[in-house]
Every structure is written in C-alpha cells, then in structure tokens.
Amino acid sequence: MDKVSAEQRCVIGLDFGSDSVRALLVDTRNGKEIASGVAYYSRWMAGAYCEPGQSQFRHHPLDYIESMTQAIAEALSQVPPAVAQSVVGIGVDSTGSTPAPVDAEGNVLALRPEFAHNPNAMFILWKDHTSVSKAERINALAHSHDFPDYTRYVGGIYSSEWFWAKAAWVAEQAPELVEHIHSWVELCDWVPALLTGNQHPDRLRRSVCAAGHKAMWHDSWGGLPDQAFLSAISPTLDGMRERLFTEVFTSDEQAGRLSATWAGKLGLPEGIAVAVGGFDCHMGAVGAGAGEHDLVKVIGTSTCDILMVNHQTLGEKTIHGICGQVKGSAMPELVALEAGQSAFGDIYAWYKRLLMWPLQAYARQHPQASLPLEDIEKQLIPALAQAALGTERDLSLPVAMDWHNGRRTPNANQRLKGALTGMNLGSDAPELFLSLVESTAHGAKAIVDCFTGQGIEVRRVIAIGGISQKSPLVMQTCADVLGREIAVVESEQCCALGAAIFAAVAAGVYPSASVAQSQMASPISRVYSPVTGTEKMNQQRYQGYQQLGQQLEALSEFQLSQERNHDH
Secondary structure, eight states: OOOOOTTSOEEEEEEEOSSEEEEEEEETTTOOEEEEEEEEOHHHHTTTTOBGGGTBOEEOHHHHHHHHHHHHHHHHTTSOHHHHTTEEEEEEEEOSSOEEEEOTTOOBGGGSGGGTTOGGGSEEOTTOOTTHHHHHHHHHHHTSSSSOOTTGGGTTOOOTTSHHHHHHHHHHHOHHHHTTOOEEEEHHHHHHHHHHTOOSTTTOOOBHHHHHHHSOOBGGGTBSOOHHHHHHHOGGGTTHHHHSOSOOBOTTSEEEEOOHHHHHHHTOOTTOEEEOOEEHHHHHHHHTTOOBTEEEEEESSSEEEEEEEEHHHHTTOOOTTSSOEEETSSSTTEEEEEEEESOSHHHHHHHHHHHHHHHHHHHHHOGGGOOOHHHHHHHHHHHHHHHHHTSOOOTTSOEEEOOBTBBOSSSOBTTOOOEEESOOTTOOHHHHHHHHHHHHHHHHHHHHHHHHTTTOOOOEEEEESHHHHHOHHHHHHHHHHHTSOEEEESOSOHHHHHHHHHHHHHTTSSSSHHHHHHHHSOOEEEEEOOOTTOHHHHHHHHHHHHHHHHHHHHHHHHHHHHHHHHHO
C-alpha cells in the first residue's frame, strides 16, 4: 500500500466483523488504502460462549477491545510515526443487530468481574437465533390491532436476529442479570462511545441505522415503540423505553472525540473526531460508491443487501418482507432498504466441515498418519469450485435450499432449514457443491424479486466482500441466475472504507457524505455478465427452488404445530 506525507490528513475505518476487526488507514484526498491490520477474536476463535447447535453465538466485549487495539497497532506499524499523527478521524461499522446489556453507568455487564463468563452478559451476535419465540411474540403483538403495527417499517415481520427479541429473551433467561440491566446497546454504538468516553446512557449517541432497522424506531410514532408494547413483549422490558434514547444520529455526525485514555492506548492524537457508527452493510454501500437504485450485496458468511432510494420517490410506501427502510442509515439524504440472506459463505463452510469430518476423525484415531489436514482444508473449497466449473448446470442437477441458518429475506423466518434434493447414486461432491452455490444465487434472486415485485427499481447490482473478490464460480452463477450484470468493487475492505468516508466528514475534511464519497469510494474492478442462451434453464431451476421452499415451509409449520401440541 502507498504511504502519504505527514502533512496529509488520514482517517481510520474500523470494521467489526463476525470473526475479527479490520482497521483501515485511508488517505482522505482520494480514498487510497495506505495500510491495514486485522486481528481475530481470541475467545471466539476458541469457541467460547457459543453453542452452535442451539444457535447461540456470543462475543465477549474484551474480544472487541483487544482485537481493535491490535488491528490499529498493526496498521500503524506499517507507516512512519508521523502518519499516525496525521489521523483526524475514526469511523466504525459492525455486524448487527449485535446488542449487549449495560448497567446504569453504561458498562457492558460482561466487563464486570461477577459476570465475566456469563454468555447472557455479552454481545448477542447477529446470527444468534435463540430468541425466535420472542420474535414471534413481537409479531403477534404488532399484528394484533391492540397496538400500532410497529413492524410496518421493518418489512412487516420482526426477526430473532434483532434488538428487542434478543433483549427480552436474554433477560428472561438470566434472572441474575435483570436488576443490573439498565439499558441495552448495539455494538456499532458502543465502540464510538467507548473511544470517546461517552458510554454513560445519558451521553451515548445512538445511530439511526441500528435504531431504525432493528429497534423499530420511527418518527411517525415518536421514536421507539410505546412502553406498553415493550412490556407486553416481556416484563423484563418494563421501564426500558425511558432508559434507552430519544435521539438518533446519522454517521456523518460526531459521536464525540477520542479520549486521552484511548489516544494513549492507540497511539493516535487526542481529540480527533469519532463518527457515529453504523452497520457494516450500510457503510459498505457508501464505500462502494452506491447511489439511488444501486443494490449492493455485501457477500460473506451471510449477505446484507442495501438498496437506496429517494425519500420523495418512496413516499409513504412500505416494502414488505425486507429488513427495514430507514432514511439516513447509509447515505444521509437517501432511504436505505435492507435485505439479506442469513447464510451464504457459511453454507460453503458447512459443506467443507462435512467433507473434512472423516479425515479429522481418522487423524485423531491414527496420529502417526500425519495427514496434512490444514493444507487439505485450505484447498478443499478451491478444488470443489474448480471441479464445479466443469459441471454443467442443467435440469438434472440436484436442487438445494439456502436456509441452513433460517431465512432473512424475503419474509424473515429463522425456524426454516436448508435442504438438498434430487440426488442419486451418481451425485458427487463437486455437483452437490455447485447445487449449494446455486442455492445462494437463488436466494439472491428472491431478494431482487422482492424489491422489483413491489415497484422498487434495481438499476445496478454491486458486490463487495471476500467471496465477490475470490470466487468467479459464485459470482458468475449469481449473474446467470439474476440475469443481470454484477459489478465487483476493487477494495477488499469496502465496509471499513465506508466507515473511513464518514470519519472524514465527521472530522470536517468534507462538507457532506456525498462529496466525500465522490472522492474516496472504491472503483469497480470487474463486471460479471450473464451467459446468453441459458435464460430458460435458469428460470426453470429457480421455479424448482421456489417449489422446494414452499414444501419446506409447510413442513416447518407442521413440525411447529406438532411441537406445540406436544407441549400442551
């Protein structure tokens, strides 16, 4: 990466992902990525506090603190000391909804010694689905006509991946915490508060991004849902509305200024601007240079899709089945419509674990065999992808469903499961891998159809994230299934770049996010075009996917009714 002179103003974008923190040092003149550092969460990587079989995924706040410090140190170690002193701002993005309980002083409960190893005192990761019954309770209340329909601006269905379901569920499971839970905070709001010394609930600035998409904040009902509604979700939420927040902010505003304590820890100038945080996908759309009617797919372990539209164009229309529509959650002047898939790369990782199991079991039983498991594991997905490129996608290929971690969009339902159908004794590993890849592409098409079917135009599709950079097979399959060109951006860290763009605005380098974006956003590096002549086959395959989905939903409803009858 290029170095800049000590006189040049730089910013840092911090991207808090599912496994690691990325720190990106960016030149404010042109968006050039000068240096970067990545640090993995040590407790998370060891599997601590998680129960995947129960869909429980928790992050200890110390993982964030330690990894952020390490990532920034790594980035700054790559440049002269004077460059660190040219940093004028920090921007933050994170996964979401990833909330944690805090006490009356704003301390995350897991940072208190008595709760240091209590998973319920930690951040509840976005993909934690333990609260599915609470999400169903919220939907029932919102659609009961006893309250306003607070799901109106979040697609009409509240998800177990979101703020209120997690807060209510976790508090009910942890009576030892209830008297200590003063409030709840999203990760993207907590990190800026931590860095600026503004953790106290009275000073903590909340992002419109998290509040609008996950906490049902909307101006039409005066902010957060009414306390009576929250108490009906769970008595553990009694009094919570007044202890949360009455204002929200866009990410071009300041959350505060870097405290002396954190300036010393990070080796950065005291008092530099720290921007209000936001979710990774929203920041990624900004970093990708997206504007009106550009659908940005952030492709990683899951996907988050952002489609921005003009507020006047949208008017009072609400889009059903998505994950919210919030003005200012990405570009401040536009409404961002959020959608996504609960699993994407995670499905490929699941298949890799499946294939690796016999080798790992053999190695445990025969340690003398000295199998090169690490090398095999690294090469497995690339080898499958290479073999799949030689496999024709036709009507005989097995049909797969991408709901291994439930369905996010359209119409969130985290009880749904994945499937592979249409196999025979000749089905081989590359063929099944190709079916799984196709299923994730079909999930992407379902999202596009959800928007266009409700009159929202999609003019361009942009892909960011690791898979878009590394897998021609996946991207070409997506282009074919969508029947659209897909533009892939050059930056490998577009979410962090988006956070850096907002840092530049918060620091006063640029007067607005649109001006900063025009100078700093990533260019396009490659465009995938659909293969001509395959349109009919793609449509037939997609129809098979839709029919399989209908059958799986019916099966899920039947199983749920059986469980409820058994409980009664």
